[in-house]
Amino acid sequence: MQSQDKYRIALLSAYALALHGFESLLPTPIPWLRLGLANIITLTTLILYGIRAALMVTLIRVVLASLFTGTFLGPAFILSLGGGVISTLSMGIVVSLVPRLFGPVGLSLIGALFHNSAQLFLAYVIFIQRIEAILFISPVIIFLGTLTGSVNGIVSDMLIKNLKKADEKIQN
Amino acid sequence: MNLKGLLNSTTIADRILLFILILLSLSGIIFIKEVLPKGHIVWIEVNGHPVYLLPIEKDRIVLVNGSEGNTIVEIKNHKVRITESPCDNKLCIQQGWIEKGSIVCLPNRVVVIVGTPEDELNKRVDAITG
Numbered sequence: 405m406q407s408q409d410k411y412r413i414a415l416l417s418a419y420a421l422a423l424h425g426f427e428s429l430l431p432t433p434i435p436w437l438r439l440g441l442a443n444i445i446t447l448t449t450l451i452l453y454g455i456r457a458a459l460m461v462t463l464i465r466v467v468l469a470s471l472f473t474g475t476f477l478g479p480a481f482i483l484s485l486g487g488g489v490i491s492t493l494s495m496g497i498v499v500s501l502v503p504r505l506f507g508p509v510g511l512s513l514i515g516a517l518f519h520n521s522a523q524l525f526l527a528y529v530i531f532i533q534r535i536e537a538i539l540f541i542s543p544v545i546i547f548l549g550t551l552t553g554s555v556n557g558i559v560s561d562m563l564i565k566n567l568k569k570a571d572e573k574i575q576n
Numbered sequence: 577m578n579l580k581g582l583l584n585s586t587t588i589a590d591r592i593l594l595f596i597l598i599l600l601s602l603s604g605i606i607f608i609k610e611v612l613p614k615g616h617i618v619w620i621e622v623n624g625h626p627v628y629l630l631p632i633e634k635d636r637i638v639l640v641n642g643s644e645g646n647t648i649v650e651i652k653n654h655k656v657r658i659t660e661s662p663c664d665n666k667l668c669i670q671q672g673w674i675e676k677g678s679i680v681c682l683p684n685r686v687v688v689i690v691g692t693p694e695d696e697l698n699k700r701v702d703a704i705t706g
Binding site for chain 2: 504509544550557558
């Protein structure tokens with residue numbers, strides 16, 4: 405890993421961490437509705453710098469955020485870690501298998517779907533253990549995830565285009 | 577960014593995926609609501625003894641004779657509430673309409689529970705064992 409990559413990862417992790425923290429301050433109408441703003445950074449990192457960088461950014465973000473909020477190794481941390489890693493991996497695998505099929509919006513949707521599925525599965529295994537409760541809430545969560553996921557995808561798309569434009573300007 | 581630019585920046589696969597996800601999750605919400613058992617029975621107890629066992633589907637008003645007086649329970653549109661109670665704090669009335677769970681009026685010793693027939697069965701087992 406080059407030192408330039410390290411700087412990039414550090415910067416992107418800081419952005420992701422800031423968004424993560426900002427998001428936890430926002431009141432939401434439904435308690436388990438999360439906007440997943442940090443996924444914007446994860447997705448941008450994935451598309452611009454590859455799966456390893458994206459995974460690094462996710463891990464740094466999840467661990468540091470939990471340290472700051474005091475939930476490190478607690479139940480919220482396990483959910484956050486599982487969701488983050490699975491969604492990053494799923495997006496990364498889709499990008500490397502079929503690079504041109506999905507744009508940022510589609511990738512964001514895949515990430516949101518896997519994030520929510522992983523969290524529901526973990527919640528079932530660790531906390532709730534009542535399959536009716538999970539089944540009842542799954543479609544609602546996946547629907548909300550689809551909405552927030554598409555918005556995040558659009559934002560990532562804009563971010564990626566602007567970053568590429570800025571890159572071209574620098575090179576010219 | 578306008579709508580056209582937005583559409584151009586998504587691939588066909590993106591749009592298909594979005595469509596499928598919305599369709600699946602919405603039909604999932606409807607399907608699960610139909611399949612899962614709802615609270616079918618309104619169960620009213622006085623002093624720990626069941627006095628009424630009513631279907632929630634049928635709208636009606638019930639007079640329950642508690643230890644301090646009459647509590648009036650109303651069932652309407654698959655919801656239950658207590659409209660009148662002789663107790664002082666009227667917490668049971670303030671609780672309003674419920675679709676599931678229970679309303680407890682401690683002073684008058686009236687308990688209204690909305691549950692499935694299975695809940696009722698489990699309760700009996702508990703009563704036997706415990």
